[in-house]
Amino acid sequence: MTQPLHLSLAGQAVDVLRELVLTGELPAGSRVNEVEIAHRLGISRGPLREAIRGLAAEGLLELVPHRGARVPMADQAEVKALFELRTALECAAAELAASRRTDVDIARLRAVSEESRRNYHAGVKFPYRLDLAFHQALLEAARSPRIAEQVRLVQQKVVLLRARLEDDAPHQFASMDDHDELINAVVAGDAQRAGQIMRKHLSRVCAQMITSLAD
Numbered sequence: 321m322t323q324p325l326h327l328s329l330a331g332q333a334v335d336v337l338r339e340l341v342l343t344g345e346l347p348a349g350s351r352v353n354e355v356e357i358a359h360r361l362g363i364s365r366g367p368l369r370e371a372i373r374g375l376a377a378e379g380l381l382e383l384v385p386h387r388g389a390r391v392p393m394a395d396q397a398e399v400k401a402l403f404e405l406r407t408a409l410e411c412a413a414a415e416l417a418a419s420r421r422t423d424v425d426i427a428r429l430r431a432v433s434e435e436s437r438r439n440y441h442a443g444v445k446f447p448y449r450l451d452l453a454f455h456q457a458l459l460e461a462a463r464s465p466r467i468a469e470q471v472r473l474v475q476q477k478v479v480l481l482r483a484r485l486e487d488d489a490p491h492q493f494a495s496m497d498d499h500d501e502l503i504n505a506v507v508a509g510d511a512q513r514a515g516q517i518m519r520k521h522l523s524r525v526c527a528q529m530i531t532s533l534a535d
Contacts, residue, residue, distance in 0.1 A: 348483070380476055380480055396534065399530055409474065412464075417514065419511050
C-alpha cells in the first residue's frame, strides 16, 4: 500500500530536521523558523509541523505555546539525569553484548572503532555518527530491542547537548580508547568487565560535558 504523500514528506522532514538539530546547525535555544525550513525543504508547513511534533516527542525539540518550537537548552542537572539513565541502560547492554556477541558483531565493532581513529587522525572532527555507530553496534550485539529503543532516545539528547561544545582532542582520544577496551571485554566474553568499562566511559563523558557547560 502506497504511503500518503503528506506522511512521506513528513518522514523526510523528520530526518532532515533531526540532522539540523544534532549537528548544531540549529543551535540550542534557537527557534525553528517554519517558513524558512519549509522553503529550504521544498515542502508545505503541514508536513513540517508533523515532523516538528515527532521530534518534540523524542525530546529534540520543545513546543512553546504561541511561540512555535525551539531547540532545548540543558543545565548540569539535566545532563546528570540523562547520564544516570544512559548508564543504567548501556552498562546492561554492554554486559549482554559480552554474552551474546557473534563474530559479525565483533567485526562491526572493530570496523567502526578503526574508522573513528582514521577520521580523527585525518583531522576530521570526531563525528557523532561514528560515536553513535559504535554504541549502536554494541546494542545490536546485546540483542535487546527494548534497551536499544530507549538508549537511542537518550543518546540523541546527549548528542544534541554535545553539538554546542568545542572539540576536545584528549577527551576524544580517551573515548576511542574506551571503545577499544570495550571491544576487548566483549571479545573475551567478560560481561562484568564490559559493564565496568562502560560505566567508566560514561562517567568521564558526563564529567567532561558538565565541565564544558560550566565554562
